[in-house]
Amino acid sequence: MSINQSDEKLILHYVRTSNGQKIAILLEEAGIDYETVEYDIFAGDHLIPAFREINPNQRLPALVDPAPVGGGGQALVLAETGAMLLYLSEKSGKFLSPDIYRKMEAVQWLAWQISGLGPMLGQAYHFARYAPGGQKYAVDRYAREARRLLSVMEARLADRKYLAVEYSIADMACWPWLQNVANIGIDRAEYPQVQQWFETIRSRPAVQHVLNADELAVPSGYTQKRMQLTPNQWSNLFGRTIAT
Ligand SMILES: N[C@@H](CCC(=O)N[C@@H](CS)C(=O)NCC(=O)O)C(=O)O
CATH class of the missing domain: 3.40.30.10 (Glutaredoxin)
Known part of the structure; x- marks a missing residue:
């Protein structure tokens, strides 16, 4: 290096x-x-x-x-x-619209990722994968919060293809964090809209x-x-x- x-x-x-x-x-x-x-x-x-x-x-x-x-x-x-x-x-x-409404929608979901999805899933992964055993409260607490956040995404994606109006930096921020949710006991298939969004983004040449x-x-x-x-x-x- x-x-x-x-x-x-x-x-x-x-x-x-x-x-x-x-x-x-x-x-x-x-x-x-x-x-x-x-x-x-x-x-x-x-x-x-x-x-x-x-x-x-x-x-x-x-x-x-x-x-x-x-x-x-x-x-x-x-x-x-x-x-x-x-x-x-x-x-x-x-990947960020010049239209103020569209742009701020994407910024809002970007902020949601960096303040919520990332840190909460980070803690869920930490307690499930790295912490010594016997941390049931923390494991459950963060797994529950991870599920809540996936439910928020599921509802958001019910009537749209991407988190904002078009594919944006909000999707790019969230996508990598959903690759290994099986490690915290979550099956992405339980969230069909999220799963569809995940596959759409996974198939993009840049992501591949x-x-x-x-x-x-x-x-x-x-x-x-x-x-x-x-x-x-x-x-x-x-x-x-x-x-x-
Ligand atoms: N809020 C930071 C988080 C960055 C972060 O935590 N990166 C991890 C790698 S994914 C890291 O550097 N970990 C090293 C450590 O925890 O000591 C960001 O969004 O850039």
């Missing part, structure tokens, strides 16, 4: 997880030229000081645009997937590319029902290394 790369391509500091895939999908959909720098979060790649300069919150992905339009030659360094999706749709002029390209796809070891981490890996993600 080398953080210092230079030319005019965008640099995507990438982790092969749902959050990383959101941004890769938009870059592929919009046809923006980019290169990835891959981080192994289990190995603690994101904890090195050089990455803290890029994202003080030390979470992935992050994006560097060496020459943003109107930036006067100064690079733009961005963290938070919501901010990155908004930036890239503005840069490309795609992200699912199949070696450098972008989620490694099979990341999707096991129950994760077995070494003490060092656990510490890099949830333990004392984080505070230092």
Whole structure:
């Protein structure tokens, strides 16, 4: 992994997880030229000081645009997937309608993903897959909240193909998070509208590319029902290394 790369391509500091895939999908959909720098979060790649300069919150992905339009030659360094999706749709002029009503509908569902679906499913996955046993309350609490959020999506998609009026960054934000809900005991087929939406998006060439390209796809070891981490890996993600 080398953080210092230079030319005019965008640099995507990438982790092969749902959050990383959101941004890769938009870059592929919009046809923006980019290169990835891959981080192994289990190995603690994101904890090195050089990455803290890029994202003080030390979470992935992050994006560097060496020459943003109107930036006067100064690079733009961005963290938070919501901010990155908004930036890239503005840069490309795609996947966010210029019509104020349509645009804000998509922004609303993007906000719903980054404040609700992502964090709640994240906790559901954590307690079901990483936490020591005996956490029934937390496992049930977050699984229930995950189901509630899927029901919200199900109702939303009852009379429309996408979360907003057209395919948008809101769909790209939500889609990767629904790939492995079986790991938290949810069968997507219980939510037929969500399932149909999921398949429609899965069949898009850009999404297929992200699912199949070696450098972008989620490694099979990341999707096991129950994760077995070494003490060092656990510490890099949830333990004392984080505070230092
Ligand atoms: N709110 C952040 C969440 C990013 C996030 O949590 N990324 C995970 C990978 S999917 C991460 O960096 N985890 C490392 C850790 O928890 O130490 C965003 O939307 O960008």
